[in-house]
Amino acid sequence: MLLYNSLTKRKEEFIPLQKGKVTMYNCGPTVYGQPSIGNYRSFLVADLLKRYLQYQGYQVNQVMNITDVGHLENDSDTGEDKLEKKARQEKKEPLEIARLYEESFHRDIKKLNIIPAEVYPRATEHIQDMIDLVQLLLDKGIAYEAGGSIYFDLTRFPEYGKLSGNTLEDLIAGKRVEIKKEKRNPFDFALWIHNPDHLMQWEAPWGKGYPGWHLECSVMSIKYLGETIDIHTGGEDNKFPHHECEIAQSEAATGKQFVRFWLHIKHLLVNGGKMSKSLGNTYTIADIEAKGFSLRALRYFLISGHYRQNLNFTFDALEAAEKALAKIQNFLELIRKSDNQHADLNELIEQAKEKFRDSLGDDLNISGALAAVFDFMRKINTLISDGKISRKNSEEIITLMRKFDSILAVMDFTEERETKGVETELIQLLLSYRSEFKASKNWQMADRIRDDLKKMGIHLKDTPDGTIWSIE
């Protein structure tokens, strides 16, 4: 498949290092609060990629970090530190709060039909590994100690800037480089931070402190996936300095290429502008649920835009997603009921499958893939109207739709008829009465049954092949 590599700034043929196996690392959540739906967009892109790679027969080993250390001191966006505040209010340890949010993160992942990563390592459980990496860099003379903190000496890593384009000269030229006197150079970044005011502290050979933000990803990526991995994904905001620094630390330590393909996911916008806490327009999974939207629709919406393009979130767009999904569900219902002439669908199915696969294979072109699905449905619908879809055809079609959904994961294949208990039989009974009324043209009674059932959330649709029903 082709993937756009941020490192080379062009699409490249993706061939994993090891035949048939892919190693992928995703920048995960900071568990001091509810992730926004914007965060979930980036997790969903990782999921889409993983599902596609699996679809193509690859075995994917995926690691997503849980950031439960650092960045907890204050929240410059709003001037309040949620973790600290919550910890104080609820009289809990910061780690307890982190665990609570971590759990809710896992619940949300499940609700969004995201396939869990193989490993979700926590930063706080890899402090020793981080210390080891810092020590290695100190031993190599690439890092230095100053004022109890350890900094990375960027003059020792000339390749710095190869990902973001920010060269050291540019950084110096840029206005906003802060001078922190203990650093040898203003652009050197911290590997280990000495700060007595920080909530979390660990003992290290060079004194108490806490790890620099970039360290955990380097360490956990190398530990679980190896010194060189195939794919690393993250939001566009992480490109610089986070990922740039990861490259510096990792490659300086191992002497090997850290990541072969960097994928950066564009941000989700809200009403055309940025999503930010100060504007009060960030939404969480819980917010979407509270507004009565299905998370299936949220998933559909969030994956429906290409990952290298800003996606604009509006409730109208979410509404449209619900409707597009309803269209798919109607189709599935109709298919299940079809029992007419047999048609040869081989060509149609092959075409759809090919367009779907090829689109996604081109840097995850989801729009093309969705077009393939909708085109296919329209063609089949026409055949259904012409009475040309048999029982056997419908099985072929469902099989294909399931294949599509193994990547999209937005369809519902449960058969309404499988409603357990006597309800199904009761509904069937009413339907049989209704068809008798219809046969004797007693439209009043027939409509009354339909209307009454509708009030209970049971929708009837009369088709040439009989009446089908679904529960809201």
Next chain:
RNA sequence: GGCGACAUCGCCAAGUGGUAAGGCAAGGGUCUGCAAAAUCCUUAUCCCCGGUUCGAAUCCGGGUGUCGCCUCCA
């Protein structure tokens, strides 16, 4: 001030040199006892200005606008 990306129908969104996919919405038909669903038809010359080319949404230059980042900070 620096680095990077984007700008296509009312909305969402494909398309990187040959005359604009798909979804939602809208209008008009068909089917149906009526609904619902489905289906058909209609709706764009691609932010602006120059240039390259037989030919550009697609390449180049200049504007304008939007988004991300610029170091410890989420």
